[in-house]
């Protein structure tokens with residue numbers, strides 16, 4: 055089991071661990087792929103200087119699944135991570151749980167790091183799309199992926215998020231500073247008073263997960279809960295899997311063995327160089343995703359599949375808009391079970407595609423998600439502080 | 454049977470921007486291999502594209518010059534294919550909402566005037582270049598040209614002969630150079646053309662089988678290729694020499710033949726989709742009007758205005774060969790009020806200096822206002838023509854004020870009659886023999902004495918005043 059893919063010896067400041075999808079000049083970044091094994095970036099991610107300015111130090115890079123699109127890191131070239139009971143865990147989440155870092159920073163592409171936070175009992179926040187710069191992160195599914203933070207407490211999550219949020223001219227999707235400022239620890243916020251429970255998603259989860267939902271409700275003093283059908287939210291899964299796989303297919307096509315990264319030893323022409331390098335260096339789930347994504351973008355399928363997925367994205371956005379007229383947030387599971395083993399991912403290689411039914415609604419809309427007590431809250435855009443306030447309340451932090 | 458050729462063109466033009474389309478690397482032609490590259494334009498992960506606004510300015514300018522409608526919300530899309538000179542394995546281009554649509558270009562040929570319809574103009578990034586290294590027998594990649602901004606101008610199939618195609622391309626080149634969208638140099642690859650061609654019986658409204666010749670880079674090659682391809686199609690239709698198929702062909706200008714390319718090189722499902730990292734570019738009224746206002750007159754409109762100022766048709770035609778010449782002329786005329794003089798200085802004197810420096814007319818970058826001032830100094834007889842030419846030469850290298858420069862370097866014509874008389878007296882005293890000869894009726898020596906005076910004065914005098922002073926002295 056390999057938690058770290060690189061470790062920094064002299065850390066000045068409060069230690070933060072980065073997932074292996076965040077580029078750093080002084081440590082290799084591989085995104086869990088043999089293709090990028092040993093890859094040294096020429097530049098740091100934008101968030102690195104922001105963390106350092108706020109008094110944090112980078113203690114190392116944590117093992118992730120290839121391009122961070124799997125369930126819980128099981129597709130990493132460096133091997134999966136499990137706890138003593140054999141349960142799959144996220145490497146950076148475990149590093150935080152062990153107390154070696156105050157927070158972990160990850161790329162939330164398909165909810166892998168959100169699930170990891172739940173498995174390790176951490177508080178997690180994926181902020182509103184465009185509030186934290188993606189400059190210097192290894193791209194997978196750019197239209198939805200976000201830099202996310204997990205920590206043992208809501209207040210530590212808030213402290214790190216407050217440090218990294220902000221406009222960046224180097225990221226064309228970065229929102230204006232006045233919007234990003236809403237994520238600062240001292241920004242004005244409203245209290246979450248009324249929460250919708252997404253019945254369609256809760257019903258499909260295991261009894262243990264249902265118990266976590268009940269426990270969350272029991273600890274959220276003074277909050278009103280109301281069940282809603284939320285069938286619409288289940289459409290997000292297929293739509294996100296389509297958009298995500300198309301973007302991943304396109305984003306990893308630059309890894310062709312020509313410029314950097316893995317190059318096959320045997321080839322006799324350029325086509326073989328491409329084919330052999332990619333065949334030897336990509337893992338099974340990523341290869342499947344490439345093929346799936348490639349199909350959805352083909353001339354024959356674009357309108358039938360990809361364009362339709364874009365329309366579904368719009369439908370889900372509008373659904374949330376309507377919902378947020380009556381509710382402050384939506385409660386739903388972040389996974390169907392409270393524990394997974396290697397046997398689960400071996401038996402179903404595409405388990406991450408299935409589990410995205412819980413994570414796709416926030417991924418596809420760019421809305422913030424918090425994970426606390428092993429369940430997920432999806433909030434209004436820029437409601438990070440409100441979500442973390444509620445997490446503080448539910449966890450009885452500071453009492 | 455009589456046949457007609459149906460031709461549509463896709464013209465690629467590299468835009469004259471300082472930097473590349475999505476990063477801040479230089480877009481200048483040349484440089485050492487891989488000198489103008491950064492992590493973004495050589496395909497390293499983690500860089501995000503930021504649209505260079507000047508590229509959109511020039512895209513809109515091109516569209517307005519070609520009477521297009523401008524899409525007020527224009528988007529960028531990814532076109533995927535694998536090739537080593539394409540570092541991201543996708544080209545960012547405009548597929549769904551190109552910046553310009555529905556334009557026209559007017560052309561003139563021996564058969565008269567014609568309007569060629571433009572389907573669209575889209576902005577995109579160029580690819581790099583593969584270089585074969587004989588020493589190691591390997592292929593290397595030069596990324597200097599990757600992400601250099603291009604526009605692709607797609608015409609409707611409205612052209613029907615090589616002559617029309619040449620007229621269309623020359624007109625495009627003139628308009629785009631005039632609007633400073635591109636320098637349009639075929640020899641540097643900043644203008645390239647794909648020719649789509651088919652042949653059908655005259656009068657038929659059914660299109661024949663279409664073939665495409667890619668990356669044509671000279672007018673003469675395009676002309677020959679069209680003639681060859683037309684003949685090949687007619688031969689196939691009439692004599693059944695071969696079965697025509699829709700395909701991409703490569704023109705070999707040395708052999709004078711076109712060849713079918715391997716299907717692998719041409720078969721393409723490019724998997725276009727919107728680039729999620731590039732937000733739609735919204736062109737508001739303020740932006741649209743700013744570009745509209747800076748649009749130059751069409752060259753022939755400008756020529757007409759020049760003729761109305763008193764220039765000959767020939768001079769006006771010389772000036773409109775380059776926007777730089779027009780700009781300098783207009784500023785020089787505005788300052789001096791002398792049209793004919795301004796034109797002469799540019800067409801004759803400036804061009805001589807440019808030729809000597811092996812520069813083209815487009816590279817004329819002297820201040821037109823300063824040239825106007827210089828012309829005024831000559832007209833007012835404050836500086837003589839010879840010295841003015843010397844000052845002009847300095848203006849090519851330095852940003853000078855002609856009057857100040859002339860004063861500082863003693864190039865101002867002296868109106869000081871005292872000084873004139875002094876020099877005349879000195880010259881006559883130094884050459885009593887010539888004075889004697891003159892007085893004895895040898896009038897020829899007058900010019901010699903005049904020349905000596907002029908030399909002493911370094912030419913800085915009014916010749917008429919000098920003549921009078923010398924005559925007076927010799928009386």
Ligand SMILES: [Zn+2]
Nearest residue numbers: 476478491494
């Ligand atoms: Zn660059």
